[in-house]
Amino acid sequence: MRLLLCALVASLCACPPPPVMVDAGVSNSGGGAAGGAVVTAGGSASAGGASGGGTVVDAGNEVDAGAPKGPFDAGVAPTGPVRGELTYWQLDLPVGVIPKTGEAGVLVGPDGTIVVIDVGNSNHDDEVRAAVRELNTQWLTPARGYPRTRAPLEIDWLILTHFHADHIGAFEALVTTDPLTVTGGVVYRGFVDVGGGTNASDFTAMCNKLRGPLTSKNVALCTAAPESVCTISTRAPATGCPGLLRGDLSRADDDAAMEPSFISLGDGARIELLGANGYAVQGRTVMAGPSFGVTDTNEENGRSVVGLVRHGAFRFLFAGDLSGSGAATEPDVESFIASSNAATLGTLGVDIAHANHHARKTSSNMNWVQAAAPLDGKARNVIAGINTAYVNSPHQETLDAWLTGNRLGDGRFVVTKRAPAAGTSSLLVDVNGRLVFQTVQGGDGYWLQSRAFPSVRR
Numbered sequence: 001m002r003l004l005l006c007a008l009v010a011s012l013c014a015c016p017p018p019p020v021m022v023d024a025g026v027s028n029s030g031g032g033a034a035g036g037a038v039v040t041a042g043g044s045a046s047a048g049g050a051s052g053g054g055t056v057v058d059a060g061n062e063v064d065a066g067a068p069k070g071p072f073d074a075g076v077a078p079t080g081p082v083r084g085e086l087t088y089w090q091l092d093l094p095v096g097v098i099p100k101t102g103e104a105g106v107l108v109g110p111d112g113t114i115v116v117i118d119v120g121n122s123n124h125d126d127e128v129r130a131a132v133r134e135l136n137t138q139w140l141t142p143a144r145g146y147p148r149t150r151a152p153l154e155i156d157w158l159i160l161t162h163f164h165a166d167h168i169g170a171f172e173a174l175v176t177t178d179p180l181t182v183t184g185g186v187v188y189r190g191f192v193d194v195g196g197g198t199n200a201s202d203f204t205a206m207c208n209k210l211r212g213p214l215t216s217k218n219v220a221l222c223t224a225a226p227e228s229v230c231t232i233s234t235r236a237p238a239t240g241c242p243g244l245l246r247g248d249l250s251r252a253d254d255d256a257a258m259e260p261s262f263i264s265l266g267d268g269a270r271i272e273l274l275g276a277n278g279y280a281v282q283g284r285t286v287m288a289g290p291s292f293g294v295t296d297t298n299e300e301n302g303r304s305v306v307g308l309v310r311h312g313a314f315r316f317l318f319a320g321d322l323s324g325s326g327a328a329t330e331p332d333v334e335s336f337i338a339s340s341n342a343a344t345l346g347t348l349g350v351d352i353a354h355a356n357h358h359a360r361k362t363s364s365n366m367n368w369v370q371a372a373a374p375l376d377g378k379a380r381n382v383i384a385g386i387n388t389a390y391v392n393s394p395h396q397e398t399l400d401a402w403l404t405g406n407r408l409g410d411g412r413f414v415v416t417k418r419a420p421a422a423g424t425s426s427l428l429v430d431v432n433g434r435l436v437f438q439t440v441q442g443g444d445g446y447w448l449q450s451r452a453f454p455s456v457r458r
């Protein structure tokens with residue numbers, strides 16, 4: 001495993017980092033730090049994302065009437081992160097000799113902020129650590145235009161979408177042995193509504209870390225009275241999710257304003273938290289969604305943290321393993337989150353959507369799909385973190401949901417690895433390795449693997 005990983009990293013690192021790309025696009029981006037005005041659908045202008053603590057008004061981004069943009073020019077395919085742009089790596093977490101599940105992503109903000117989203121199961125800490133080290137030592141350096149030298153294993157934020165082994169299993173090792181340094185915090189739903197649908201030993205290990213040595217980094221979104229103990233003896237039903245209304249999560253002094261929570265990624269880019277534990281943000285209110293149990297694995301999936309990543313016009317939506325089928329033990333949280341955040345997603349949805357639950361048919365219901373990828377002929381892409389242990393992923397039903405009716409336009413359904421007995425489509429792309437997307441022109445467009453796309457909001 002280690003040999004294979006080293007070989008992979010070595011092959012990726014064979015080419016020297018390219019020269020710093022001049023970021024010509026930030027000043028053109030409607031929601032970026034440059035403060036370009038975003039004109040709402042009603043015609044009134046509202047500030048873009050530059051205000052820091054303010055809600056980014058998105059109603060107008062469906063029709064981007066901001067500063068005129070030049071021709072979309074993606075340039076050459078990037079070989080690694082560049083200052084001023086957003087990069088995401090959906091990590092390749094192969095099963096190895098024994099079946100090892102796992103999904104992990106690493107998001108790099110325009111200023112080099114690193115946010116890890118899930119960490120794979122307990123056998124995948126090596127891959128996560130290697131990706132972070134590669135970023136900090138080879139790419140996010142002052143020589144390449146980034147603000148400062150970063151420690152090799154430094155990350156800013158970690159988001160743990162839910163309490164399943166394939167998403168949190170490596171957490172204990174990652175903060176214990178050759179540990180990651182988390183400068184911001186660990187964002188998760190809180191020790192609430194924990195039950196048999198959780199992987200108990202991984203939950204216990206994570207809980208003990210967040211209540212022990214990492215207590216100062218504990219960013220729980222939801223609360224219970226009392227909270228669950230670390231051994232899952234009680235459900236600890238949530239009393240609310242006040243952590244979804246704390247504004248900039250790196251600052252406490254703006255919490256009282258109760259604006260939607262976000263993680264700043266630099267240059268006005270951010271991750272907005274749209275929901276957690278079956279709750280959703282709607283304006284400055286947190287709404288409780290449909291009630292459901294804590295015993296089935298898909299009931300745990302339904303509690304996944306939901307995030308929307310913005311950089312200029314670019315949007316990326318992720319939600320862990322969020323469930324949506326509406327079957328008895330597969331609560332339809334997707335529809336609730338999508339409808340609650342309709343104004344945020346706008347009529348244009350997103351550029352790239354992460355297919356929930358490894359592209360299994362418990363998820364990607366039509367309300368979710370339509371909210372993320374409306375049928376307007378524009379090119380969008382869907383990605384998923386899969387390895388061969390997820391037999392049948394992506395399900396045919398999931399592929400059909402996203403691809404029927406030319407829904408993705410010229411886009412594709414791109415996965416880290418197609419599992420055995422998975423569905424088929426001419427639009428399914430099996431990367432068989434690390435899946436990468438990276439914005440260009442400050443979010444006016446993006447590269448996904450070797451193809452470039454303009455943002456749907458250009």
Ligand SMILES: [Zn+2]
Pocket residue numbers: 103164166167321357358
């Ligand atoms: Zn999963």
